[in-house]
Amino acid sequence: MHIVDVARMRELEMRADKEYGLNTTILMENAGRSAAELLARYIRERQQRSLNECELLFLIGPGNNGGDGQVMARHLAAEGARINLYRWKERQLICEGREIPAERLEEELNAVLQRVGYVIDALLGTGRSRPLPDDMRALLARVDEERARRPSELLVVAIDLPTGVNADTGEVDPGSIRADLTITLACPKQGFFFFPARAYLGELFVGSIGLPEALERDLSDEMLDASLARRLLPPRPLESNKGTFGRVMLFCGSPPYPGSAYLAGSAVLRVGAGLVTLAVTPDLLPIYASSLHEATYVLLPSGEPGEQLGQAQAQALLEHLSGYRALLIGPGLGRTPTMRTAILTLLDGLRARPEGERPALVIDADGLNNLVEVEEWWRRLPPGTVITPHPGEMSRLLGGTKVSGGGIDRLQVARHCARDWNLILVLKGACTLVSEPGGRLRINWESNPALASAGTGDVLAGMIAGYLAQGLPPFDAASLAVYLHVAASKLVSQRCGDAGLLASDLLPQIPAARLALLQPT
Template sequence: MVKLVTAAQMKVAEDAANAAGLTYDTMMENAGRAVAQAIEEQFGATGRHITLLIGPGNNGGDGLVAARYLSDLGASVSLYIWKRRNLETDPNWQRLESYVLPAVHRADDPQGQKLADLLERSAIVVDALLGTGVSRPIEGDLADLLRTARTVIDRRRTLRPPLLVDPIDPSPAEEIGPAVVAVDLPSGLHTDTGVLDPLTLPADLTVTFAAPKRGQVLFPGAAYVGQLLIADIGIRLEYLPEDLPQLATTDFVAGLLPARPLHGHKGTFGRAMIAAGCPNYCGAPALAATAAYRVGAGLVTLAVSPPVQGLVAPKLTEATYHLLPHREGAIAAPAAGALVEGLGGYSALLVGPGLGQAETTAQFLDDLLPQLPDIPLALDADALNLLSKQSRWWTRLPPETIITPHPGEMSRLSGVPVREIEADRLDFVPERARQWGTVIVYKGAFTVVAAPDGETVVMPFANPALATAGSGDVLAGAIAGMLAQRLPPFEAAVAGAYLHGLAGELARERFGEAGVVAGDLLPLLPLAIRELAG
């Protein structure tokens, strides 16, 4: 995994690297080369017209280095210089002089016409204006510069291919572009908070150095990052504090996946019990149970009322059933004892998907918690809504219970408005995990998973295809399936959340961002596991 850092933490790491012998000049050389290589790999550089917007600080220095490497790759490179003074003593400018690249200085283009002309004919624009150390609002001349750039780029991006009327002699499609590449982070995005200046250029690709920045996974700024590439520029990550949130990586999650021995049987891969469903929400149990199977659980049993079982069983042939007492189809208070009696031999219990909030179901949950044997527990959906109505609800849960709130549920559980939670989610979620003694899976774009000891992992997925009813039931089932396979709660939560996110990416590739339904994710979960396993 890779640590998510603030601007101050990144500065400490850079200073430590310099003191250890990796000079600032070498870091800048490595950074600029990484930007050029990323452009070559993502878009191709040869023969492309690339304009680099060069600022006065280290970010601009990275851009000057990138210009040299892009020129070596065969790109047609132009520079637009803003407030970079003393060029005669700037080593990166001096190294560029022999390239004789066309350069426009902002002082010679106060109205921005030359900038507009450059951007009109650019296939790629590199934003190397402001780096991680800048947090002030954009104003004055830079605001005018970015306003011009946004106007040209936004207009060019609205162009669309003409309707193909004549398949024999179609009109040529107009170019859609240019691509914008941000150096370290888009200018105007706050490194630590994700707060966004209105004039920030939305990037298609951000090449960030050494470690991802917190603001790159916090909204609204995260929406302007585009594809995020983390470039190694030689800084050793042990210079960073140990207790930082981390971004989940493929290699880390692959290492969590349970082994699948050739001699294994269904007991080897665990048994999950899922207490779920009411007449209004019959799909949730089926989605959760299938997800648990699809991530490898050996046996999944649905603890449901007979009316719900009658509706679910025809569409879910693999599950077994543990029928519970009910009132008008909702799981009723006497079901607590019946469920506990049926838990022998099971390795995980999930309660909540589609449970409903009937008064008798609330009593069921209230009676269940103190009776539970020593079994890994996950609570989702209405189980959380019912819990939130009790004061100090967390004192009633077994240690390391997994809870999976979305922002609204988290607000109800904590009593804190969603707006405040979202503004501070990378600190708020681990703080509550410590306070409550639970593993929290805070759902949404860049899902946050936090353990009671403060360890925090952020999923690298922000995908509107997952914004659909039932997606959370699939996530809960995937976590339960991992828990059933005897992963510790935090690891089960991380693995389940990552697989859910990766399945969402596969669904987006197959169907697009609109129209994906929760059931589409189910057959993609084993494909996600296969992709992780290599």
């Protein structure tokens, strides 16, 4: 499902008219019908209600968004719903086909608000970026107050987007109210994935306006959702062995941070890779051998810290890489001159290998933190490398430039850095972005505050490495892992809510999330 900004959406609509004869009236009819079908299905299947039991209030604006709302209202009325229309600009209230006299408008509007189960926000769409008029803000505030009074009985449904949300930047007017559901039309809009807008959309559905698929061929930004993730899943043929699903080498963990390698290594296996090997020093071997029974191990030399030890460790690891399809560097390694030497020596050795003999590379956490102090560090990476910074690490990689955890600035950071550094970038955050040098970009829609917990990034890095070992291209491996990482967290949150998740809680839920993805929808 492609993501568009306002200008691109307008271009698609103009081309639909010019090339296919789909004028505004036709598109509006398609949009309203699709929105009605989606809401009707939600009411029947999710709320277990009949439309005959439902009463709705449509807030109708003066533009195309209001037109979409009127078409939607007509279709829902035909299915038995009781429909009230409030035309904001005209200050006109129509209750089940009967116009209310002006002198009784306020009284009747209050009465309708107090009894309906759904308020449909069809006031303003993507075309407005100016502040909302005071009387529109006041109307929305009345809706919000009534929902606060009846939180389990009144749903606010936005058509295309909540009124006052900027579809390009994610900015939100002070008068905007949060939707419980948003039925966007044709394509999700760019601003939806950035804050504060992301918090205003509620559950997102995408309705059709009948655009021909050919019009979307040149679009490069995609929403990472279940349908896309399902297409990325690697095959699991019956005639398989552990070699079929690939080997992963981990250069992770150190005495202060032993858990990182355990979490990453477990995640490798939980996504279905055939074998994981931890490259560790002898002092750490008993820790891992007693907790990660399924792993094999490569023993690295230990001794006095320094450049010589770093080079020796890297050489020992390089000697054991034959037959491994993926290598993860970074989680829990610590930030020391010795480790920096080891990482740089490893990178030099990887680049020197022919492409067919070089494992796919993921660098996370301290792998990135050690590279920060290396001038033009990105030139040391093999082609196709995946890096997975959180906003703080990304800021350090950019020399101190602030990178937000959820703002629109992340979009250009992801695009430009993947291109300029020639790598696959996983910019973690509430809606994680995955970008690649050729310009393609995917944004994960789902988010979960429970993931703001130590070690969850180590799990994600291991998942990416596990999918690389199974033969997925780096961009797809990163995308699938990002989706399933959040999906697994949602399964945990079904039991414990949005706080208290431990990184290790994710591990048994990863295969469960994959299985759920395979179920028919």
